[in-house]
Amino acid sequence: MKRTLRCALAAAYLLTLAASAFAEDWTRFRGPNGTGLSEAKDIPVSWSDKDYNWKTDFPGVGHSQPVAWGEKLFLTSAEKKGAVRHVLCFSTGDGSILWKKTYDNQTHRKHRLNSFASSTPALSKDALYVMFGNPDEVKIHALDHSGQELWKHSLGKFTSLHGHGASPIVYEGMILFGHHQGRNADDSLKSYLVALDAKTGKVRWKTPQKTRYVSYSTPCVYKPAGGSDQIIFNSTGNGIGGIDPKTGRILWENDCFTMRSCSSPVIAGDVIMGTCGSGGGGNYLVAVTPEKGKVREVYRLKKAVAYVPTPLIKNDLMFIFSDKVDVASCYQASTGKTMWQKRVDAIFWGSPVCVQDRIYIVSREGTVLVLAVSDEYKELARIDLGAPSRSTPCIAGGRMYIRTYDSAKESGRLLSIGGRKR
Numbered sequence: 001m002k003r004t005l006r007c008a009l010a011a012a013y014l015l016t017l018a019a020s021a022f023a024e025d026w027t028r029f030r031g032p033n034g035t036g037l038s039e040a041k042d043i044p045v046s047w048s049d050k051d052y053n054w055k056t057d058f059p060g061v062g063h064s065q066p067v068a069w070g071e072k073l074f075l076t077s078a079e080k081k082g083a084v085r086h087v088l089c090f091s092t093g094d095g096s097i098l099w100k101k102t103y104d105n106q107t108h109r110k111h112r113l114n115s116f117a118s119s120t121p122a123l124s125k126d127a128l129y130v131m132f133g134n135p136d137e138v139k140i141h142a143l144d145h146s147g148q149e150l151w152k153h154s155l156g157k158f159t160s161l162h163g164h165g166a167s168p169i170v171y172e173g174m175i176l177f178g179h180h181q182g183r184n185a186d187d188s189l190k191s192y193l194v195a196l197d198a199k200t201g202k203v204r205w206k207t208p209q210k211t212r213y214v215s216y217s218t219p220c221v222y223k224p225a226g227g228s229d230q231i232i233f234n235s236t237g238n239g240i241g242g243i244d245p246k247t248g249r250i251l252w253e254n255d256c257f258t259m260r261s262c263s264s265p266v267i268a269g270d271v272i273m274g275t276c277g278s279g280g281g282g283n284y285l286v287a288v289t290p291e292k293g294k295v296r297e298v299y300r301l302k303k304a305v306a307y308v309p310t311p312l313i314k315n316d317l318m319f320i321f322s323d324k325v326d327v328a329s330c331y332q333a334s335t336g337k338t339m340w341q342k343r344v345d346a347i348f349w350g351s352p353v354c355v356q357d358r359i360y361i362v363s364r365e366g367t368v369l370v371l372a373v374s375d376e377y378k379e380l381a382r383i384d385l386g387a388p389s390r391s392t393p394c395i396a397g398g399r400m401y402i403r404t405y406d407s408a409k410e411s412g413r414l415l416s417i418g419g420r421k422r
Helices: 002-023
Strands: 054-059 067-069 072-078 084-091 097-104 128-134 137-143 149-156 169-171 174-179 191-197 203-209 220-222 230-235 239-243 250-254 266-268 271-276 284-291 294-301 312-314 317-321 327-332 338-343 353-355 358-362 367-372 379-384 394-396 399-406 411-417
Touching: 054 084, 054 097, 067 394, 072 128, 072 411, 084 128, 137 174, 174 230, 220 266, 230 271, 239 271, 239 284, 250 284, 250 294, 266 312, 312 353
Parallel strands: none
Antiparallel strands: 054 411, 067 072, 072 084, 084 097, 128 137, 137 149, 169 174, 174 191, 191 203, 220 230, 230 239, 239 250, 266 271, 271 284, 284 294, 312 317, 317 327, 327 338, 353 358, 358 367, 367 379, 394 399, 399 411
């Protein structure tokens, strides 16, 4: 009975966190609290080329997700060789580029499937927070919505053979993110979690983390029944953990990962999930529940678990889309029970989003797979975008925005679908 009540209260809290973003804004990776959930009314199940509101080409390529506030849409891109990075602002109404800010950077080694613009920005009503990284420096820039820089903060050197890709979130006047070094880091390069003051960029707190492999996970907020907010971080060095957002104190953690953590944590009631993996396979998911400062492992999943894409949870169903084999899976989120697994003839690098009772995920070849939220496999549509994509859709103001790229032209394209015609 107590566990059921905790689940109900936690679920209600997460819905409350998401409610304001459903209507208009999509302010971080995977939208409201990283759930990927939207209640938009006018996103079609399927569409053809004539149904787009607009298509806009822009300079540079990248895999970061667009974010939106009101009538403005923001994303990052980079010239293919990585020496120039862009921050772009688009009109949600017609797709026109309202402004572009360019930063000089440097080329460096990265994974061939990564990009130089893989970190998704975070948004508040006052500012846009953007991260760019190279081996000499990771820097976060705060810009107002018109593109004027408010402050910048350097995190110092960064090492990873795969390149940078971590994304920040905004929480109660702070910018929170994990700065995790790769395992080839020397002793002077430390991994840590950090909170910056959103107005000034000054450090509020910094919490040391172990260094094993680089991690790219984006945190989310968890509120235990009768308790205060916790920030959930996944990392290879410390596993899944809950952090006091006011002080950075580690409240609990489960050192459960042996490989890189690229996906972001997701929550079903009082069960918190995270994954780890590698390009060579061996991926697995761990589900834990914290209880009075301790943590209990609920279950593990190993078959067709994704390395990069983040799972999606709706109605106690957890959907996982593999980036290694062409398999989609559905589990009962609270118990790990397998509901179905299906070959879908597609590989995914972006993460799924959900509109009411429909899941949308973009394959790396540029096909949108649409499935029903169901404990049986129900494919509703496949839509060809005409170009590859490794990004996650953004849903804001009743519309969906999808990013594709053209490596040969070193350019990207932003597509707008759904919503009422303006």
